[in-house]
Amino acid sequence: MPLRGAQRPIAREDLARWWRGYSPAKAGRLLAELGEQVEEVELDGAAAYMLAGHGDRAAAVEAPRSVRLLPAFDQYVVAASGHADELLPKGTDRARVYRPQGWLTPVLSVDGLMRGLWRHERKGKGLVVEIEPLAKLPRWVREGAENEAELLAGFLGGDLQVSFAR
Numbered sequence: 001m002p003l004r005g006a007q008r009p010i011a012r013e014d015l016a017r018w019w020r021g022y023s024p025a026k027a028g029r030l031l032a033e034l035g036e037q038v039e040e041v042e043l044d045g046a047a048a049y050m051l052a053g054h055g056d057r058a059a060a061v062e063a064p065r066s067v068r069l070l071p072a073f074d075q076y077v078v079a080a081s082g083h084a085d086e087l088l089p090k091g092t093d094r095a096r097v098y099r100p101q102g103w104l105t106p107v108l109s110v111d112g113l114m115r116g117l118w119r120h121e122r123k124g125k126g127l128v129v130e131i132e133p134l135a136k137l138p139r140w141v142r143e144g145a146e147n148e149a150e151l152l153a154g155f156l157g158g159d160l161q162v163s164f165a166r
Contacts, residue, residue, distance in 0.1 A: 009041050009048035009058075014082050044086070067144025068109040069118055069129075069152065077107050077114070087114045089135040096134070108133070110141050118145075120152065127158035132165040 016027040031038060031049050039052045041059075050058065070077055077097065080087055084094050097105050097114060108116030108131055116133040129149040137145075146162050153160035 009043050009050040011043070011046060011048045011082075017082055065140075066109070066111055067141050067148060069131075069145065069148040070107045070109050072106045073104050074107070076109070077104055080114075084114070087112070089115065092134050108145055110137075110144075115141070116145070120149075120156075122156075122158060123161075125159055126161055127153045127156055128161045128163070129153075130163050130165060137164075 012028040012031060013024045015031065016022040016024045019027065019030075022030070037052055038049045039055050041048055041050055041055045077084075081098060084097065088094060088097070092114075096117060097107060099105060106118050107114045108118055110116075115135055115137065116131050118129060118131045120127060120129045122128075129152065131145055131149075142164065145164075149160055149162045
């Protein structure tokens with residue numbers, strides 16, 4: 001199934017993490033109790049669940065290309081914590097995003113994958129957006145990230161300056 005990211009079929013372990021006090025076994029029983037309301041699908045070789053009747057349609061969807069500057073604590077990044085290693089470039093320390101005491105770093109998302117970190121800072125009348133790629137970024141991604149920064153500057157105000165760390 002070509003679904004990636006946080007908003008995908010849910011494994012019983014994901015459900016247990018969101019419902020505090022549930023073990024994966026108890027989450028599995030809850031999914032079983034839903035009966036015909038959910039269907040089991042295979043996701044990356046493991047069992048996962050989604051609303052019944054949506055599996056074939058979801059499998060056929062081609063994800064659109066996207067570049068987004070996701071803010072700290074974005075629900076997509078929060079929900080992806082259980083499978084973040086699949087979304088980060090190989091060899092990236094997940095602690096770069098999921099920091100101690102529950103702090104989350106703002107993320108550059110490319111086609112639903114975490115491909116960079118970013119921050120912004122006001123400097124006088126300016127707004128500086130610094131993007132740190134976690135992998136080599138093609139030109140279209142850099143342009144998309146700059147467009148996202150322009151939207152942020154339009155919202156926050158200020159003369160925009162975008163930089164990419166090496």
